[in-house]
Amino acid sequence: METLNAQKKNAPSKTAVRISGAEAIIHCLLEEGVDLIYGYPGGAIMPVYDELYKFQDRLTHVLTRHEQGATHAAQGYARVSGKVGVAMATSGPGATNLVTGLADAQIDSTPMVCITGQVPRHLLGSDAFQETDIVGISTPVTKWNYQITKASEIPEIFAKAFYIAKSGRPGPVLIDITKNAQFEELDFLYKKCTGVRSYQPIPEPDLKALEAAADLINQAKKPYIVYGQGVILGQAEEELKALVEKAGIPAAWTILGLSAMDTAHPLNVGMVGMHGNYGPNVLTNECDVLIAIGMRFDDRVTGNLETYAKQAKIIHFEIDPAEVDKNVKADVAVLGNAKQTLDLLLPLIHSNEHSEWRKEFDVKYHLEYQKVIKKDIEPTKPGLTMGEVIEHINKASNNNAVIVTDVGQHQMIACRYAKFSQTKSNITSGGLGTMGFALPAAIGAKMGAMDREVVAVIGDGGYQMTIQELGVIFQHNVPVKIVVLNNDHLGMVRQWQELFFESRYASTVMTNPDFVKIAEGYHITSKRVTERNELESAVTEMISSKDPYFLEVRVEKEDNVFPMIPSGASVSDIRLE
């Protein structure tokens, strides 16, 4: 790939080469620096697979066991590396199986390009075999999509797709390519896209807004930062840290913002939202200036909007103008890329300590520790807790693993207790809440960061939604570590049934298979832990392993995740028990 790019770079002027549409697609990917894609072949995409066969020395294709797995793997890869993830599928069912991953990438702003085959142009609309209107289906869940019906469109559309996927607020793009366009020839010449006239990826920062924001922050007695994934996507981690430290402002994370700042940092006060920390939620309604950075006031973060931070002035640092005033009205909105806007803000900010205000977070933490955290991570009663498993993973990996989580109780526990010292380390399905995300996403995360320890923490429910991707781990020997926290229930739904549906456990009890035997069937080293005294050594053994490793931990069946803001309640009404 590098040689090809170097050749192209050194060439004084590019000349077009006559190649097939299918081969052109491969060259487009190589030009965009793609060396790894996830996918699943089928009739309408076969010409592209035929070219992949010829280019396998430069472009690795990983055959997932289901197209949904390809999208989540591409997402995991993108989230950990900051690069665009690529997934490919055939027409019809292959394409529709991408929809969940597209929706997940759309709501969590993950750069991804999906390529689907389509029936030949002359059969469009004829209900041909494996024909489906994937452009129509994927429209609401893509940042952009396009159907290529002529080979000559390929270079420009691919260049545009990669540009759109990664620029501004990132997101998924789908390109549908009719089979005739894959066979046809074109004069191939690649030019990277540098702009689209109808699309402004990053709004220009408004200096007046920045000054107004600085004034509010400088005058604030109880300023409070809530940061989201915009900090990670905008590579603004250093700027956030500098702001927090200079102005002495406590900062809390949304689950997608987690790992943008070292969890051990004294001003990093915890998680906001439904199962976030007590102080960060309650004090949202006591701060005088709330500084939201790269976050979108999701309902799981705010609870009841009518009672959310009404006493505070709101400053919103945001790249997407459509997010401003969408859920929470901003007193000052600073549009732009967080790295740029925070960098411009910093010189305007006075140094401060806010030590009294910061103490309030410590007091609240102490209360939460006594009521919740202690029982979660240092339990004394029989029955293993999810929290103590996360604690052991922290210890064994020196707080430096990439933690990939699925959706539910284990996810909330992991986001509360996992410790991170590096950015892009918390990979989870936040906005969409996609069960089945973690196992394939962990494969992508590992392949996107081979030098890092990647631990997938998954519940027994979500694990069985994409369990077939163990086949990829086995076939490609991807050394991910898989921890299934098995409580034989769909734990989070069960918790809601207990609290809000008078313990009527409708369809949340699971009779599970022998997970260890299943992993062994894929030749993955496996262990099951049922007792506390076995846990630490098992986790250490797993982390030390150079190969993939599967660990099932039988945890207490009916534990609940607290604190909890009941759905629709105020952040002030968070329950500790």
Added chain:
Amino acid sequence: MENKWYTISVYSENNVGLLNRISGIFLKRHINIESLNVSKSEIENVSKFTIVVYTTENWTRKIVAQIEKQIEVIKAFYHTDEETIYQESALFKIASSLLFDERQIQNIIKESNSQIVTVSRDFFVLAKTGRRHEIDEMHDALEPYGIMQFVRSGRIAVTKASMPITDILAEFQNQ
């Protein structure tokens, strides 16, 4: 916030699928489109959607932000009725015999300021351009005599204030 009529003007590229993308934004929020018109605009190769909704300003503002966020949309605006000059068109197909049998029909044609587009042995067609209520009044006046076919267009509107699209496009060209 009270519901009002808002006219949304969208300047966009002329691409397949964009209508679906824009209408999906209304669908996602369970908001009905009262009328929709797509045509060319004052700028070459730039299309213009004119969409009418009856909802709150808050929803309209959020919808316009979501529309504008779409890659192929250059710019979107919303305006109240007071801020726009707007018209709709309607066609009425009526049996020709009524022209001779019902004297009142000729009065309606005169008073409504409508034009006769065509007359044949069996039917004639009236065209009326105006505000929604004027067309409704004409419809109500003709209805007792029998309307063979009726159709009304979506609203078309120009705004009293400028919509600076050319500047945006020029700025991109200069980058």
